[in-house]
Amino acid sequence: MARILYTLCGTDVTRPFSPHCWKAVMALAHKGLEFEERPMPFTAIPELEEGFSKIVPILCDGEERVADSFAIARYLEEDYPDRPSLFMGPGGEAMARFVEGWSQTQIHPAVTAIAILKIHDMLDEKDQAYFRKTREAALGRTLEEAAAGADEARAAFPARLQPIRHMLRAQPFLGGDAPLFADYIVFGALQWLRIVAGPVPFLPDDPVSDWFERLLDANDAIGRSVTAA
Amino acid sequence: MARILYTLCGTDVTRPFSPHCWKAVMALAHKGLEFEERPMPFTAIPELEEGFSKIVPILCDGEERVADSFAIARYLEEDYPDRPSLFMGPGGEAMARFVEGWSQTQIHPAVTAIAILKIHDMLDEKDQAYFRKTREAALGRTLEEAAAGADEARAAFPARLQPIRHMLRAQPFLGGDAPLFADYIVFGALQWLRIVAGPVPFLPDDPVSDWFERLLDANDAIGRSVTAA
Numbered sequence: 001m002a003r004i005l006y007t008l009c010g011t012d013v014t015r016p017f018s019p020h021c022w023k024a025v026m027a028l029a030h031k032g033l034e035f036e037e038r039p040m041p042f043t044a045i046p047e048l049e050e051g052f053s054k055i056v057p058i059l060c061d062g063e064e065r066v067a068d069s070f071a072i073a074r075y076l077e078e079d080y081p082d083r084p085s086l087f088m089g090p091g092g093e094a095m096a097r098f099v100e101g102w103s104q105t106q107i108h109p110a111v112t113a114i115a116i117l118k119i120h121d122m123l124d125e126k127d128q129a130y131f132r133k134t135r136e137a138a139l140g141r142t143l144e145e146a147a148a149g150a151d152e153a154r155a156a157f158p159a160r161l162q163p164i165r166h167m168l169r170a171q172p173f174l175g176g177d178a179p180l181f182a183d184y185i186v187f188g189a190l191q192w193l194r195i196v197a198g199p200v201p202f203l204p205d206d207p208v209s210d211w212f213e214r215l216l217d218a219n220d221a222i223g224r225s226v227t228a229a
Numbered sequence: 230m231a232r233i234l235y236t237l238c239g240t241d242v243t244r245p246f247s248p249h250c251w252k253a254v255m256a257l258a259h260k261g262l263e264f265e266e267r268p269m270p271f272t273a274i275p276e277l278e279e280g281f282s283k284i285v286p287i288l289c290d291g292e293e294r295v296a297d298s299f300a301i302a303r304y305l306e307e308d309y310p311d312r313p314s315l316f317m318g319p320g321g322e323a324m325a326r327f328v329e330g331w332s333q334t335q336i337h338p339a340v341t342a343i344a345i346l347k348i349h350d351m352l353d354e355k356d357q358a359y360f361r362k363t364r365e366a367a368l369g370r371t372l373e374e375a376a377a378g379a380d381e382a383r384a385a386f387p388a389r390l391q392p393i394r395h396m397l398r399a400q401p402f403l404g405g406d407a408p409l410f411a412d413y414i415v416f417g418a419l420q421w422l423r424i425v426a427g428p429v430p431f432l433p434d435d436p437v438s439d440w441f442e443r444l445l446d447a448n449d450a451i452g453r454s455v456t457a458a
Binding site for chain 1: 411
């Protein structure tokens with residue numbers, strides 16, 4: 001197949017878990033484009049495609065190579081304009097950057113606090129050493145110290161979703177009546193948590209839970225191809 | 230003039246301060262539409278326009294009446310399609326609802342904690358009684374109890390702006406290269422704080438401060454028509 005998406009996995013190649021890779025998977029599925037997913041360990045990524053990128057997702061689409069989930073979404077929108085839109089106009093593309101800013105500064109740190117040791121434990125020995133070294137340098141503490149806040153982070157998690165909950169009073173998706181790339185940005189973060197650390201903590205009768213279930217069902221339920229931990 | 234915008238003020242009619250009303254002011258200015266602003270005390274609002282709405286902003290545009298800032302933005306976008314767009318497409322309109330959700334659940338409570346007693350003190354006696362009664366019922370505590378967290382809320386305020394800071398790495402406005410209604414949603418919250426409680430607390434050399442200054446300059450600097458407290 002001419003379209004390949006490199007993603008991230010631990011020792012179990014059937015459980016790719018990276019939030020950014022899930023954004024790209026959903027974007028490709030949204031466009032109705034077939035692709036072969038190739039999940040890779042962290043330490044194999046710099047060798048892929050002649051050292052094209054240090055990070056995944058990497059999309060190889062015929063002769064084209066694109067790394068970074070947002071860049072992939074923009075590439076797909078531009079190169080496949082006749083397929084369903086991921087942004088629904090320039091305003092939607094611009095504001096998806098704010099959704100990305102919110103997700104990465106408010107949701108990703110919480111998922112990290114909940115799941116960092118579980119991620120470590122999914123990796124092979126070589127990746128574990130790489131993961132520990134890079135994450136401990138970034139966090140300024142050991143993985144075990146970071147994981148000490150996991151229960152607290154889990155309890156506080158539903159409150160972090162308040163902006164989505166408020167938005168859902170007006171419409172069923174960030175994209176309005178149907179999901180757009182902005183939905184997949186937040187979905188990716190919650191899917192990461194679901195695959196690595198089990199069901200996402202929601203409020204009782206939480207409309208955000210309903211929204212997440214709708215996204216698990218979207219695009220031929222590709223999000224359900226990996227079960228919750 | 231046929232176009233009237235009712236907004237909110239305290240005893241000083243020259244210092245309208247409502248975040249929602251500032252969103253509507255910026256939306257009208259963005260569209261290049263002239264209007265007469267009529268700032269009103271809280272307790273006068275239910276009498277306006279034959280009891281049309283319990284809340285401001287209320288826009289009267291010839292025969293049309295619209296209340297609620299988002300509804301006003303949608304009305305302007307639909308009725309003045311040849312003027313500069315407030316949403317840049319349906320994706321931008323939908324995602325502005327998420328920006329609203331973020332602003333109202335993450336920024337408004339912080340502004341309330343910082344400024345609630347200062348707002349009270351700006352009002353006339355009748356409005357003070359109304360404000361105390363409704364806000365204490367909503368908050369479940371006295372205004373003085375709520376204001377006890379003001380210093381802490383002020384110190385924590387710059388961190389609340391982290392999603393904007395992250396987004397500004399990619400582009401100068403939520404709307405992309407130029408401001409859209411989503412920018413005005415967040416601007417309204419910060420302008421409310423600025424008018425009621427003085428300069429917005431930012432980080433040193435904060436790109437969010439630069440963004441806010443750009444919005445104070447936007448639309449013929451209409452945001453600077455009221456000085457910081």
